[in-house]
Amino acid sequence: MSRRTRISVAWVALAGLAVLLVWAYAGLPDFGHYRGPYGFVLDRIATPDRHMANVVNATTYDIRGFDTMGEEFILFAAVVGVVLLLRGEEDEEAEDAIRSDLVRVGGGLAIGLLFLVGLWIVAFGFVSPGGGFQGGVALASAVVMLFVAVSYRAWRRVGQETVLDPIEGLGAGGFVVVGLAALASGLPFLTNFWGPGIPGTLWSGGSAPLVNWAAGIEVCAAMLVLYTEFLEAHVVPSIRGTT
């Protein structure tokens, strides 16, 4: 099919789809008039019943925890796919390309700050906006600053499979282990056990904070594996080519 024909066919198809979507969305409750009931039920039960102040995280890590576990494995599978496609043979060490001391010092300070922010988002995000998924990405960005602004050699100590793969496994496996621990104590899989705690504090919601940390570790390691693979496969060779 020529490009021109394809685009004209697409116009017709997209116009049809747009009409169908508008028709479908017009049947939804008006914006701002959410009818529930699930959201309202969760808002009402999450704090008294699950002892969690953040209902979004109560949904993600407790009430819908099994679903989140599935999603974590989508993440895991996608990362494994990238690794299969990009991971090549070990190549030799490259020279450090960053020569400016100012950049290095600034980068080093930024790593500490970013890492702290990441930990804060994982830990306190559990009771205020944030959580394991968001904090994990922030933690990974802190570590990749090593490559961007400090030193390739320092990055290589972290950005390699022997370091990252076990951490990723720990995150993905930790989630399942928390689920199995509930099973071992005679409860259904991923039941929230281990004392309720005080809502609004870091140790609230029973085993859900453990799941939150497992997700944080998993997301952080998954992002770092992705960065490592892309950097080693494409960015590092091009730096080597120019220096």
Add this chain to the structure above:
Amino acid sequence: MSFLPYAVAVWVCIVGLFGIVTSKNLIHLAVCLTVTQSSTYVLLLAIGYVQGGGPPIFKGVKLGTTSVDPVVQALTLTDIVVSVTVLALILALALDVRRDAGTVDPDKIGELSG
């Protein structure tokens, strides 16, 4: 006015799909796919919005205060994380195509061979 967020969701979805169909570059195509997926975030959050509702976090807020739907927010959250990693997988495939076919233009890749 009350249909506007839904109209945005429709528009973002259609624009992304149009980009995918007309794309001349696999990386541009992957970005268009992300744009299409973003329409699901707009739709989900628009459905869950409650007029005058606060965030669904009951720390220092009286229980029973009107808040937006937490379920769609949790869905959007995991949706974003998964979309990022799937995007990485697609980009890795694009790099593979570039290596094998020497181009990232979907029209010029030609016949698939095993």
